[in-house]
Amino acid sequence: MTDKNIPDIVVSRLPIYLQTLQHLSRQGKTITSSQELGEQSFITAAQVRKDLSFFGGFGKQGSGYDINYLSARIRQILKVDRIWNVALVGSGDLGHAIARYPGFAERGFHIRYVFDNDPAKIGKMIGTLPIISTDKMVEIIRQEGIMVAMITVPSRAAQSVADQLVQAGIKAILNYAPVALNVPENIRVETVSPILQLEHMTYYL
Structure with missing residues (x-):
């Protein structure tokens, strides 16, 4: 099968x-x-x-x-019997928390790069990871052969970021932005939305 x-x-x-x-x-x-x-x-x-x-x-x-x-x-x-390098796009509060969370690495998902388009953030560090300009994102992801990405940007920017990730060769996206992404059929997207999940739960209260 x-x-x-x-x-x-x-x-x-x-x-x-x-x-x-x-x-x-x-x-x-x-x-x-x-x-x-x-x-x-x-x-x-x-x-x-x-x-x-x-x-x-x-x-x-x-x-x-x-x-x-x-x-x-x-x-x-x-396919988690190996190490998966991950690109994280968005270095706001959620991005900081995800980049610092040790649970991903413990399960084989290593966040290798953090990207952002805010000049005030570029060059700063999240732990041992420097924040890199999204201008370099497509090139770096292609060079490194990264296939997995996480999006933690505002909803208004999520589709544009997804388009760039697809262009870079990303095959799987974990989307934390509260918006549906339009991607080719061969790209796997999983959306994590605590707000939607809370609204789902409160129906039963």
């Missing part, structure tokens, strides 16, 4: 399984079951087995899953 045949909702659950497996491993466990993995992930055991079956067999009937092996295989499937 090819990647295109696998439902996106299945792929979206794999990071949840990986996070749960890592939690179980930290507890000293070496074997888990679809029942335990499902309970810890708030997903049914049947759904866990069905999701994993898209990618082959990972356990034996009655003996469960080897946590280290399953973790390694899911990391391979998600």
Whole structure:
């Protein structure tokens, strides 16, 4: 089965399984079951087995899953068994927080460059990272072969930044700007909008 045949909702659950497996491993466990993995992930055991079956067999009937092996295989499937260099565009409050957050590097996403178009910010440092002018962004991203970017600019500037990133060869964008981006079909965009998520939640209150 090819990647295109696998439902996106299945792929979206794999990071949840990986996070749960890592939690179980930290507890000293070496074997888990679809029942335990499902309970810890708030997903049914049947759904866990069905999701994993898209990618082959990972356990034996009655003996469960080897946590280290399953973790390694899911990391391979998600392509997070390697280091991904990331370009961050926007050095405002959110950009500063993201650039300093150690969790990305711990999971293999290394923010290598921070770009901004504000002359007052260019040349200043965020930790060990200098803020570089967006005038140099396309050239640097192309030279470094970076494929992943994060956008933390105001919504009015997000589309223009996305256009530049596509021009530079970026294939995946994590968009924190509260606006939908228009990109070619082969570019993957995930939008993170706390405001929209809060508004979604408050409907149920």
